[in-house]
Amino acid sequence: MSKYLLDKFLYSIDRDPELVERYRDDPRGTVQWWEAERANVILNCPQAERSTWLTFTAAEREALATHDYVRLFELGSHNFLLLTLFIALFERDYDEPLAFQREFAARLGHWTAPYPDIST
Amino acid sequence: MAQVVAVIASTHHPFYYKAAASSGDDRPPFADEWVAKIEAFRQTLTRARPDVLVMVGSDHFHQLWLDNMPQFLIGKAPFYDANFYNEEREFGLPRMFVHGHEELSAYLLREGMDAGFDLAFSNELRIDHSITCPLITLRPQADLPIVPIYTNIFAPPLPQPKRFVELGKTIRRLVESWPSDQRVAIIGTGHLSLELGGPRQFGPHGPDPEFDRQAVEWIATGDLASALAQVSLDSLWLPGNATHGFMDFMLMMGVAGENAKADHVDSLDLFHTMEAYFTWYPKAAA
Numbered sequence: 001m002s003k004y005l006l007d008k009f010l011y012s013i014d015r016d017p018e019l020v021e022r023y024r025d026d027p028r029g030t031v032q033w034w035e036a037e038r039a040n041v042i043l044n045c046p047q048a049e050r051s052t053w054l055t056f057t058a059a060e061r062e063a064l065a066t067h068d069y070v071r072l073f074e075l076g077s078h079n080f081l082l083l084t085l086f087i088a089l090f091e092r093d094y095d096e097p098l099a100f101q102r103e104f105a106a107r108l109g110h111w112t113a114p115y116p117d118i119s120t
Numbered sequence: 121m122a123q124v125v126a127v128i129a130s131t132h133h134p135f136y137y138k139a140a141a142s143s144g145d146d147r148p149p150f151a152d153e154w155v156a157k158i159e160a161f162r163q164t165l166t167r168a169r170p171d172v173l174v175m176v177g178s179d180h181f182h183q184l185w186l187d188n189m190p191q192f193l194i195g196k197a198p199f200y201d202a203n204f205y206n207e208e209r210e211f212g213l214p215r216m217f218v219h220g221h222e223e224l225s226a227y228l229l230r231e232g233m234d235a236g237f238d239l240a241f242s243n244e245l246r247i248d249h250s251i252t253c254p255l256i257t258l259r260p261q262a263d264l265p266i267v268p269i270y271t272n273i274f275a276p277p278l279p280q281p282k283r284f285v286e287l288g289k290t291i292r293r294l295v296e297s298w299p300s301d302q303r304v305a306i307i308g309t310g311h312l313s314l315e316l317g318g319p320r321q322f323g324p325h326g327p328d329p330e331f332d333r334q335a336v337e338w339i340a341t342g343d344l345a346s347a348l349a350q351v352s353l354d355s356l357w358l359p360g361n362a363t364h365g366f367m368d369f370m371l372m373m374g375v376a377g378e379n380a381k382a383d384h385v386d387s388l389d390l391f392h393t394m395e396a397y398f399t400w401y402p403k404a405a406a
Contacts, residue, residue: 015182082317
C-alpha cells in the first residue's frame with residue numbers, strides 16, 4: 001500500500017489546472033507520466049534531490065488510470081482530496097447542481113462506518 | 121494588557137460567498153435566510169470594535185502537505201495572500217490579501233512554546249477558506265490585521281481533542297497577558313457533523329442531526345466536560361468522515377472558558393450540513 005503516493009497524485013493534479021484537464025482527457029497516460037517523472041519529486045526540494053523509492057501498487061495504478069473513485073476510496077485515499085479532484089473532473093458533465101456529488105455518494109452506498117483507514 | 125473583546129466560533133461554509141452574491145434564478149431558496157443570519161452574526165463582531173483578529177482554522181491540503189505536516193502552526197508574516205485556485209474553481213471564492221500582526225504572532229509563538237506547545241510557524245503563509253470564510257462573513261472589508269493559527273484536523277494522526285481545548289485555553293490566557301492596549305477578537309471555525317468524499321455526503325441535511333443538536337448545546341453552554349467525555353478521535357469518525365473539524369469548535373470552547381454561556385447562538389439547517397454561529401463577550405470587555 002502506498003496511500004501517501006495516491007494522495008500525492010490527487011494533490012498534485014488537483015492544484016494544477018493543466019494537469020486536471022490532462023488527467024480528465026488521458027487518465028492512463030497521465031498516471032504513467034506522473035509516476036515516471038513526478039512521483040519522487042519532493043515538493044519543497046529541488047528536482048535533483050528527489051526520492052528514489054516511491055511507486056504505486058498495481059491496484060492503485062489501475063484505479064487511478066480508470067478514474068475509479070470507489071476503488072480509490074477503498075484503497076484509503078484521502079476522502080477530501082478524492083472528492084475535490086473528482087468534482088473538478090466530472091461535475092461539468094452533469095446538468096443539475098450537486099448531481100455528480102450525489103452519484104459519488106450513491107456509488108459508495110454499500111459502505112458504512114468504519115470506512116477504509118486514510119492514515120498515512 | 122490586551123483585552124479579549126469577543127470570542128467567536130462558527131462553521132465555515134465555502135458556498136456562502138457565492139450564495140450571498142447570487143441573484144435571479146441562480147439564487148438558492150435558502151440564501152435570504154442565510155444572509156440575514158450572517159448579517160446578525162457580523163454585528164456581534166462589529167460591536168466589539170476589535171483592533172486585531174486571531175483566527176483559528178485548518179489548511180485543507182493547500183500549502184501544508186503530508187511530507188511535512190505540522191499539528192499546530194502560527195503564521196508570522198506581515199501579509200497573507202489568500203485563497204487558492206481550487207477554491208476559486210469549486211466555490212467561486214475571490215483572491216484576497218490581508219495584513220498580519222507580526223508582534224502578536226511572535227508573542228503567541230514564544231509564550232506558547234514556553235507554555236508547553238511546540239508550535240510550528242510560517243513566515244510565508246497563503247491562507248485558505250477556513251480563514252477567509254469567516255473574514256467574508258464577519259469582516260468582509262478585511263481591514264484588520266490577523267494572526268492565523270492552523271490546526272491539523274485533516275491528516276491523521278491528529279492531536280487529541282483535549283489538546284485542542286488546552287491550546288484554546290492557552291491562547292486566551294496569552295492574549296490577555298500580551299502587553300498591549302489592543303482589542304483582540306479570537307475567531308475560530310470548524311464543523312459539526314460533516315461527510316466529504318463518502319456515502320453520506322450532500323444529503324438533505326448534515327449526516328448526523330443528533331450529533332449536531334448535542335454539539336450546539338455543548339458549545340452554547342460551554343459544556344467542555346461533556347464534550348471531552350463523549351468525543352474521541354475514534355468517535356468523531358461516526359457522525360461523518362470530516363467531523364474532526366469539530367475539534368476546532370472544542371478549541372474555541374477552550375478560548376471561551378469552562379461553562380461559558382454564549383451570548384449569541386444561531387444555526388441554520390442547510391443541505392448537507394448544519395451551520396452554527398456563536399459569540400461570547402468576555403465579562404471584562406467594555
